[in-house]
Amino acid sequence: AGDEARGLETALVDLFALPRRIEIAPDGDHVYIATNTGLAGVDVRDPANPLLSALPLGLGTTDLDVTPDGQRVYAVGSEDRMLHRIQAEPFAVLESLPLGFQPRGILVGPSGRRAYLTTASREIQVWDINPANASFENQIGAWTGPGPVLLGAMATDPGGRYLTATSGTGQLVVFDPATGAVTVEIPVQSNPVDVQIDPAGAIAYVTDDN
Numbered sequence: 001a002g003d004e005a006r007g008l009e010t011a012l013v014d015l016f017a018l019p020r021r022i023e024i025a026p027d028g029d030h031v032y033i034a035t036n037t038g039l040a041g042v043d044v045r046d047p048a049n050p051l052l053s054a055l056p057l058g059l060g061t062t063d064l065d066v067t068p069d070g071q072r073v074y075a076v077g078s079e080d081r082m083l084h085r086i087q088a089e090p091f092a093v094l095e096s097l098p099l100g101f102q103p104r105g106i107l108v109g110p111s112g113r114r115a116y117l118t119t120a121s122r123e124i125q126v127w128d129i130n131p132a133n134a135s136f137e138n139q140i141g142a143w144t145g146p147g148p149v150l151l152g153a154m155a156t157d158p159g160g161r162y163l164t165a166t167s168g169t170g171q172l173v174v175f176d177p178a179t180g181a182v183t184v185e186i187p188v189q190s191n192p193v194d195v196q197i198d199p200a201g202a203i204a205y206v207t208d209d210n
Contacts, residue, residue: 010047015040016054021063025070030088032073034061039075039084041091053091058082063152065108065115067129074115074129076103083117083127085137097137101125105152109177110160118150118165124175143180145173153194157201164204166192172206 017035024031033040038057044050057077061084064075072094073086081102085095102120109116113130126141149168156163162183163175172186172195189208196205 011050013042013050013052015052017060020061023064023066023073025066025088026068027070030070032064032066034064034075036060039064039073039086041073041088055086055091055093057084057093057096062103063105065106067108068110068112072129074106074108076106076117078102078104083137095137104150105154107154107156107163110156110158114177116154116163118152118154120149122146122148122150124150124154124163124165124180126180141180143175145175146182146185147171147173151192153192155195155197155204157197158199159201161201164195164197166195166206172204 015035017037019033019035021034029045031042031044037060039055039061041053042050059077059079061075062078064073066073071088073088075084081099083097083099087094104118104120107116115127115129117125122145124143125139128135128138128140147167147169151166151168153166160177163177165173167173170188170190172188173182174184176183188206189210191209192206193209194207
């Protein structure tokens, strides 16, 4: 017999939109959801009475991530090719940048100084998101992935030693962030949807839509 962990539903929040991706802030007090109309933020400090805030953003957002200090949320819109910088509290749009490519996903690095954007042309672009730098919110590098396409989902270990991305050929592609080189390709299911790394940085969990 195996052990089971059961969750208890304490509240239900109507987003009034189609959810696409969800991220929990590092402090656990806020949840952010990319939707087809923009970005939703839910304050869950009182789990029984969550508070919803919504920001309309162009044609919606595809993916998002939160900086390690919890102060900023970055989101990308695939349909209108936008990168959005959001202030966490108060919940507000700080900047919306048009991109010259179609973004599929975004990941903020564990240092909070870099963001990684997957593109429709199997590229991972490296962006500077350190406000102290002259290159703030500009592309500073690019890595080329194997195969025909990178699907968008990415994850990194807590120490930033490696970055993983899902591919359209059913591979989990592992990159070295220091060089951008592919270190290994791991066969997973035929159509991987998302990837997460455990807190120890030892195990990658990959979901599939099959």
